Amino acid sequence: MKARLPRVSEWLSETQPDVLLIQETKLKQDLFPHDAMAELGYESAHFGQGQWNGVAILSRVGLSDVQLNFAPGIEQDGEARIISATCAGIRVMSCYVPNGRELDHDHYVYKLSWLNRLRQHLDATCSASDDVIVGGDFNIAPEDRDVWDVKAFENATHVSKPERDALKQVCEFGLEDTFRKFHDEDSLFSWWDYRGGSFHKGHGMRIDLLLATSSVVERSTWTAIDRNARKGEQPSDHAPVLLRVSDV
DSSP states (O other), X not given: OOTTHHHHHHHHHHHOXXXXXXXXXXXXXXXXXXXXXXXXXXXXXXXXXXXXXXXXXXXXXXXXXXXXXXXXXXXXXXXXXXXXXXXXXXXXXXXXXXXXXXXXXXXXXXXXXXXXXXXXXXXXXXXXXXXXXXXXXXXXXSSGGGBSOGGGGTTOTTSOHHHHHHHHHHHTTTOEETHHHHOOOSOOOSEEOSGXXXXXXXOEEOOEXXXXXXXXXXXXXXXXXXXXXXXXXXXXXXXXXXXXXXXX
């Protein structure tokens, strides 16, 4: 966030979303640029961890009932990977799901545990009948069509069955992948590796998701991935995923 603050500020000024979910801020808790966001008209809440992880929520339609980490009673995470708040009556959660690294790595076990705790967090804090959006970097491609070449990911994270099953368990709370309401095509990606010209080759993955309860999905009118935000100097390797939800 520190290195890309000018880009984030420019994107906010141009796009003017009501709510923005940010992951991997890589800032200590007290170093988030709340003042800079306020100048752009946004309240902000941050859960930081110095040079690693970090999640935030920005809102210009209200920001209340902020929850850092998982809800009380659930094993707390040692890393700053989830923040929740209520914005315009919708309970929103910004999530940075662990990468997993390798299938035989402890971080992979941690990833599955984290997703299980996310489901517990949902069960403990809201209902499927509520307006809920859970978004962020899930580090999971839900289906084979969400990666540029599934053979390139054999025996690798992001596409393994246990990961996808864990994501399905989260969605069984009552969440839908909003992007797939409007787009059924293959090769629509939100992340591209910096290396090897992956962006220009189209070698990407769709791992940034906006999951929502049915009451939000029914009011959703449009979604897109902002590929232009992946271009230019010092871009993130992720592109923003946008969702429009009507008031009524």
